[in-house]
Amino acid sequence: MSAELRVVQAGTLTTIQDRGRRGHAHLGVPRAGALDAPAAGLANRLVGNDPAAALLEVTLGGLEFRLSTGRWVAVTGAPCPVLVDGRARGHDRAEWVPAGATVRVGQPRHGVRSYVAVGGGIAVEPVLGSRSTDTLAGVGPPVVAAGARLPLGRPGGAPRPHDTPRPRHPGPLRVTPGPRADWFGDHAVAALCDTAYTVSAASNRIGLRLEGPPLVRVRTDELASEGMVVGAVQVPPSGTPVVFLADHPPTGGYPVVAVVLEDDLWQCAQLRPGDPVRFTAVDPRPAPGAPRG
Known part of the structure; x- marks a missing residue:
């Protein structure tokens, strides 16, 4: 059976995002892609994914899911509680999640959007070269809903030490x-x-x-x-x-x-x-x- 992520609760708004579909504005298609690109990039690096891998953008928490097979998972972006079978796990770090365990992404303490990367990436079919959900034109995968079963790609192996560049400090x-x-x-x-x-x-x-x-x-x-x-x-x-x-x-x-x-x-x-x-x-x-x- 192919590896998949099974959504139990989708939260306020959860979408699939990658770097977006550039170069199609002449067709009336927005770019889409992760709004907090540095946070999304960090999540993918933490689990050893390709930088262009698709992941989940979670607005104000509330996402709950299970994996059909054990994978590395990282949550970045807005700081929020991360629970695996009710036990607290780290933010901005790779965590091993065994098959069948329930992962919950809680409401962020500040900020809005958190990013969930799973080893191998979310492997839905790309549309115009991207797996991003476009909430304006409806291009790409639909908004994530409870009960969705999202396919996972082949993992690249265990995470390895690497540089984690951060954006500049918030300001005007x-x-x-x-x-x-x-x-x-x-x-x-x-x-x-x-x-x-x-x-x-x-x-x-x-x-x-x-x-x-x-x-x-x-x-x-x-x-x-x-x-x-x-x-x-x-x-x-x-x-x-x-x-x-x-x-x-x-x-x-x-x-x-x-x-x-x-x-x-x-x-x-x-x-x-x-x-x-x-x-x-x-x-x-x-x-x-x-x-x-």
């Missing part, structure tokens, strides 16, 4: 000017960075929605739909920004005032409703002597 989201910053005046990015925002409860994998004083447009004409990128800070008619995340639509009709650096987007995955958000501007030009792509 670094931004560069967006293509429509001039729609908000000469000092639009400075105004964005001078404003204190909080995270809206309407945030999801599509976008981090913010609450706070609106940005005022100086141009009121209509904007034709144009391509969007991950990290785009789009400003709808309400004037309160939305940071586009992995499941964002490939096009949009509202102006983009700034773009968050990709290295900072992991923070957006871990911000809860009510958490404060600040932006800080960085120079988009390469430093003298830096290589040019």
Whole structure:
């Protein structure tokens, strides 16, 4: 019998994610992929998986599962209780889980999304080169539900010592000017960075929605739909920004005032409703002597 992961409880929202399906925006397909890429990468490294292996992204805990065969398991991202047959196990480390044991990923103490990697990876069929669940367009595997039986790939062996690079410490989201910053005046990015925002409860994998004083447009004409990128800070008619995340639509009709650096987007995955958000501007030009792509 093939090895599989059997879902007992799926929690608030659990999806299958990998590095995402890049290069299909022209088909109207979002990138998808793990929102906290460093945490997902660490989980795969801990259990000896290929960096592109699929794993589970768990929103606010509540996932419970069993394995049909013994495998190494690692839970990273938002710090949360990890129980195997009721006994506490470590976070950010590989743990051996025997066949039939029940693993429970509890509610995180802070942050939002935890990542569960199993040796061999989640081996559902890829769609357009990725096993990621896309919550906007519905491409890829469905959202994980109780009773699901997810196939596992062939494990690569026992985990081995390795470097575990971490992202920089949390801080203001670094931004560069967006293509429509001039729609908000000469000092639009400075105004964005001078404003204190909080995270809206309407945030999801599509976008981090913010609450706070609106940005005022100086141009009121209509904007034709144009391509969007991950990290785009789009400003709808309400004037309160939305940071586009992995499941964002490939096009949009509202102006983009700034773009968050990709290295900072992991923070957006871990911000809860009510958490404060600040932006800080960085120079988009390469430093003298830096290589040019």
